[in-house]
Amino acid sequence: MSMQQPTTMAEAAAAATSPPPLSLLQLAFTAAMATAALAMAVAVARYNRRYRGLRLPPGPPGWPIVGNLFQVAFSGKLFIHYIRDLRKEYGPILTLRMGERTLVIISSAEVAHEALIEKGQEFASRPRENTTRNIFSSNKFTVNSAVHGAEWRSLRRNMVSGMLSTSRLREFGHARRRAMDRFVSRMRAEAAESRDGASVWVLRNARFAVFCILLDMTFGLLDLGEDHIVHVDAVMKRVLLAVGVRMDDYLPFLRPFFWRHQRRALAVRREQVDTLMPLINRRRAILRDRSSSSSSLEDPNVAAPFSYLDSLLELRVEGRDGVPSDDELVTLCAELINGGTDTTATAIEWGMARIVDNPSIQARLHEEIMEKVGEARPVDDRDTDAMPYLQAFVKELLRKHPPTYFSLTHAAVRDGSKLAGYDVPADANLDIFLPTISEDPKLWERPTEFDPERFLSGGEAADMTGSAGIRMIPFGAGRRICPGLAMGTTHIALMVARMVQAFEWSAHPSQPKMDFKDKVEFTVVMDTPLLAAVKPRSLSF
């Protein structure tokens, strides 16, 4: 008989009617559940009070507390496909309640125009973030996450003039040339080492090439070895994973149960700081040496004349004392690198899939390259500006396959704003779903067809900024439009041109027929990653 068992009838009766003594673990669990229940009740009361009397856009009826969260989670569909389907029922502006978050989703050109252009000032802010993302954005001290205001204006102005303007872009021709040469030789080597001597994984190579350019532009350190770059890239990928969406983003009372995730996120942040700080300090040392000695002594293969970091070291932000801290420098540098890497690389993968799928597109591109440049030297970005078919191809690519299906989430600057006659409270997430705009049959002829010809003279127009009317906005539109638009399109055109100049591309015999199915990773990528067969062309460089 164990010590816990009752020995008398009286003890047995007492044991049957009173609960057994609680262990510490049980007590903690009970306390956590009670707190969660209380937090849920408070959340419901707060929600009811906050939204009473408002006329939100229509949407599927939800359950108390969780709203539509479980309907979305258990729909068996990707979120992007779920939204496409809901649109058919609820129209171009709809509401989804995801736990404590209210999502207002826009999916037509008219309402997007109202939100981003006509009422651009009212909807130019960003919503509050969860604690993990606040760590990686240094409390919203980045261009993309800052709320609308003086801080955002200073950071954005600096990024555009310091890095993304047309003149700055031109200055970084050497970074692009180096990265493109490395890109082509990596693919040649990968093909040569593959079993059939001709296989290349497109996304992986494209991603690495863009990453190299952005790393050069951010730190201006030109002598980083390939292993070092691969390490920095791996850390940046871990950061993207750490800031992914979690259940407690929508149900904050579950946060205590996610303490392990939080601890891991902090470790990843430490790793990010430990990886980027040495690069920041090396650049600082180069700048110090430059100011104390003759810059003619400097090796041009070690340091670029200018980097994005240089502009941040002296940056004065409206309404703040001093220059950014080391922690903030890490965040701001990471933002430039992350903003342009996956978006651009994803576009390249879809673009090469279209080229592989349609030999006449490849033939047109190659013909144009031969006509303008030939085989004697590599294409550069001044050449690509003068290639109308290539430019039309890039536009069609971004129309048919926008790398992100949602713009970054917007928020109203204050309560009281309306869209399409509905209320949009300041704490709602305002998301713009891009593919239904660029495939709207009211705006486009044969919208589902991939056809670059549509943009050639006399054909359809594409103003990607949306200022002359919204038809396709892969970079968003209005005040928060992507500041990397020129850089992104330059990189896509250049990479496609170099790939077509260096190789003849075809479908890989081991791969299923191309179905252009999409899936969401950090961006919207091909469901089956593109493995292509390449045949090197004879070039004299």
Ligand code: HEM
């Ligand atoms: C094909 C390439 C790219 C695509 C498709 C793309 C797309 C987008 C989109 C849809 C937005 C959200 C706009 C909005 O909130 O309404 C955005 C914002 C942003 N992008 Fe890009 N982007 C690309 C390349 C780049 C590059 C190369 C950089 C920088 C190196 C960059 C940096 C940013 C930043 C900082 C923001 C936030 C702007 C703000 O909040 O004021 N992007 N981008």
